[in-house]
Amino acid sequence: MAEKYEINQTEVWDGNYAAAHALRQAQVDVVSAYPITPSTPIVENYGNFVSNGYIDGEFVMVESEHAAMSGCVGAAAAGGRVATATSSQGFALMVEVLYQASGMRLPIVLNVVNRALASPLNVRGDHSDMYLGRDAGWINLDAFNAQEAYDMNLCAFRIGEHLDVRLPVMVHQDGFITSHTAQNINPLQDEDAYKFVGVYQPVEEMLDFSKPVTYGAQTEEDWHYEHKARQHSALMRSTRVIDEVFADFKALTGREYKRVESYMMEDAEVAVVALGTTVETLRQAAKELRKEGLKAGVIAPRCFRPFPFDQIAEVCGDAKAVCVMDRSAPGGAMGAMFNEISAAILATGKRPLVTNYIYGLGGRDFSVDEAKRIFKEQKAHADAGHITTQIQQFSGLRGPRLGFFESKRS
Amino acid sequence: MAITSVKNLKEFSTSNERFEGAHLLCPGCAHSMIVRELMNCTDDNLVIATNTGCLEVSTAVYPYTSWDTSWIHIGFENAATAASGAEAMYKARKRKGTLKDPDASVKFVAFGGDGSTYDIGFQWLSGAVERGHDFTYICLDNENYANTGGQRSSSTPIGATTSTAQAGRVSYGKKEKKKDMVAIMAAHGAPYVAQLAPNKWKIMAQGFQKALETKGPCFINTVSACTTEWKFDPKDTIHLTDLATDSLMFPVYEIINGHELNILYRPKTIVPVEEYLNAQGRYKHLFKPENKHVIEEIKKGITETWEMLQRREEARV
Numbered sequence: 001m002a003e004k005y006e007i008n009q010t011e012v013w014d015g016n017y018a019a020a021h022a023l024r025q026a027q028v029d030v031v032s033a034y035p036i037t038p039s040t041p042i043v044e045n046y047g048n049f050v051s052n053g054y055i056d057g058e059f060v061m062v063e064s065e066h067a068a069m070s071g072c073v074g075a076a077a078a079g080g081r082v083a084t085a086t087s088s089q090g091f092a093l094m095v096e097v098l099y100q101a102s103g104m105r106l107p108i109v110l111n112v113v114n115r116a117l118a119s120p121l122n123v124r125g126d127h128s129d130m131y132l133g134r135d136a137g138w139i140n141l142d143a144f145n146a147q148e149a150y151d152m153n154l155c156a157f158r159i160g161e162h163l164d165v166r167l168p169v170m171v172h173q174d175g176f177i178t179s180h181t182a183q184n185i186n187p188l189q190d191e192d193a194y195k196f197v198g199v200y201q202p203v204e205e206m207l208d209f210s211k212p213v214t215y216g217a218q219t220e221e222d223w224h225y226e227h228k229a230r231q232h233s234a235l236m237r238s239t240r241v242i243d244e245v246f247a248d249f250k251a252l253t254g255r256e257y258k259r260v261e262s263y264m265m266e267d268a269e270v271a272v273v274a275l276g277t278t279v280e281t282l283r284q285a286a287k288e289l290r291k292e293g294l295k296a297g298v299i300a301p302r303c304f305r306p307f308p309f310d311q312i313a314e315v316c317g318d319a320k321a322v323c324v325m326d327r328s329a330p331g332g333a334m335g336a337m338f339n340e341i342s343a344a345i346l347a348t349g350k351r352p353l354v355t356n357y358i359y360g361l362g363g364r365d366f367s368v369d370e371a372k373r374i375f376k377e378q379k380a381h382a383d384a385g386h387i388t389t390q391i392q393q394f395s396g397l398r399g400p401r402l403g404f405f406e407s408k409r410s
Numbered sequence: 411m412a413i414t415s416v417k418n419l420k421e422f423s424t425s426n427e428r429f430e431g432a433h434l435l436c437p438g439c440a441h442s443m444i445v446r447e448l449m450n451c452t453d454d455n456l457v458i459a460t461n462t463g464c465l466e467v468s469t470a471v472y473p474y475t476s477w478d479t480s481w482i483h484i485g486f487e488n489a490a491t492a493a494s495g496a497e498a499m500y501k502a503r504k505r506k507g508t509l510k511d512p513d514a515s516v517k518f519v520a521f522g523g524d525g526s527t528y529d530i531g532f533q534w535l536s537g538a539v540e541r542g543h544d545f546t547y548i549c550l551d552n553e554n555y556a557n558t559g560g561q562r563s564s565s566t567p568i569g570a571t572t573s574t575a576q577a578g579r580v581s582y583g584k585k586e587k588k589k590d591m592v593a594i595m596a597a598h599g600a601p602y603v604a605q606l607a608p609n610k611w612k613i614m615a616q617g618f619q620k621a622l623e624t625k626g627p628c629f630i631n632t633v634s635a636c637t638t639e640w641k642f643d644p645k646d647t648i649h650l651t652d653l654a655t656d657s658l659m660f661p662v663y664e665i666i667n668g669h670e671l672n673i674l675y676r677p678k679t680i681v682p683v684e685e686y687l688n689a690q691g692r693y694k695h696l697f698k699p700e701n702k703h704v705i706e707e708i709k710k711g712i713t714e715t716w717e718m719l720q721r722r723e724e725a726r727v
Contacts, residue, residue, distance in 0.1 A: 029499055029506070032491075058498035060494060060541065061541075062494070062541070063533060064534075067534050070484055070491035070492055070534065071491050071492075073492060074482060074484070074492035074493060075496060075499040076499075078495070079499065082499075096485055097484060100484050202510075206480035206482060206496055207496075207503065207509055209455040209511060209516070212477065212481070214470050215481065215483065216484055217471065217472040218466070218470060219471075223472050223473070
């Protein structure tokens, strides 16, 4: 049996260390991993737990991230709990196997410590790795701080391994800002955490020799479509389980999570939508602006996949201007989240003025002051009754203002 | 089934039906013979990982499977890693007591063609062997990317024509020599490495058994004659493999612990390599006068390799 780890009610952990502890407490059977900045400490800390007897499972340090996810797939198909961590280029190298993991319906938990994609090479945080994997068929949960990185990991095992779901889950946290910033954290004791996560239930496992299984079969035009549709359906329907698990987690810890987190949206006139640590910056700005009389609110998809299409419009309420912020180079289009949020709002018939900011690429700082400026800009759109700037703009960029698409007024 | 008690090939080939005859491999393909032998030479439970390639696309087309055992395919390059992951999970679950049948004996095996072994999956194989997982990797070496229509691989011998290294008016086909994968895997310090051939089925089955019984990562390169891309009559697979081993194009040997080399088959009469080359369409162009030097080069290579193997066997290094 693994050694018990003495934990205080409040610990000072960074996001990486919090995630490593969550993996330890879930008593993961196999971690197959390859280090990369800024996710490396998750793997290193896990290695430390292994070396000191706090873990009974196997720790396989492979020769690349592609192999890390391949090892996870082989291990998960052999019927046990599996997790790993990566960032950026490592995530990019994994992408082929991400699709295979979800296609085989293997509930692997992957910590993605978000970092920019090269070129130019950059180790700092943005969401381009998250966006790269968004169609890979995984559940994507987003943590905005270190406490949430811990909490989301525990929830991720419960959600992914649920017999109605059986899908892999990514837990995202911002590189450095969350992963390397120590904060007060209230972890669960080992027994309580394990009890919450539960005993792993093998499904179609390769080590049950009474019932041989074939994993990774080929399907062409006769069956491929049906398989992918079922997989999508399982992902879309996982919302029920996600809500249940979040409710159980609240009952246990008092910490409440929703698939879309809204902050002061009940009467908001203007709203900004973002992911990651930016959410906390925006909340601070909104709180301060409320004192100045601006009815500002913040919307944050906790669950990036399955995308909470139905809840977005609901949360938007009667906001007159909504700005969607994408922390990923859009590559010749509007920001991806802008497109998704716009579509969700459009489907309800509401017509707020929706604009897009690209921001924070390669770890460029996003300040409370800049957040306030953006809120005020939304107020200007709302007051004018039309978009007063270009629809896509860039926040915090050096040089002349960059923007695209004018709002055409009839 | 213990190979020493086997009377004949017929008895052996039907001893343990875990690979169905119903599959989509070409008539005359040696892959199925090699796979069947591996699965027949042990009564242990098997977890088999297979790289993308002819074997994989021909044996697991939904809703059918030819595998009456645990089987997984992920991608082109990572069967060795899939086996690593499964083996790690087996160890973890055995320790924790969560296996359904903790007393069941199990062996982990990975199959790959030469494309996935010599080229695209080389790193994954190297990593898995370095980490020391207890598994056996078997390369079904047909010396080309047969599944995608016969392109060159780094296992394709010099002078063979392939769709991406074609013999033509100014080319004699592939210019480079075949990569020595057996030496590379022996250099990893793998406890058992061998090159085997299905025409020498008893030697091959014994080699498979040694690998399965050896703790740690083992690598076996098997010659798998490809009727489609080598261009010969499907009924001649074993005859052609006889020519391969008897001309010493494919010497049959093992290397134990990276240094102890044993030649496992010595032809009584060495067949001139021209007989082997002339039996296949892929070497036909070498018999034109302007390509004679290529045959000479092949012959020189065979002599050098055979000399090296014999010296190493003698010297025990």
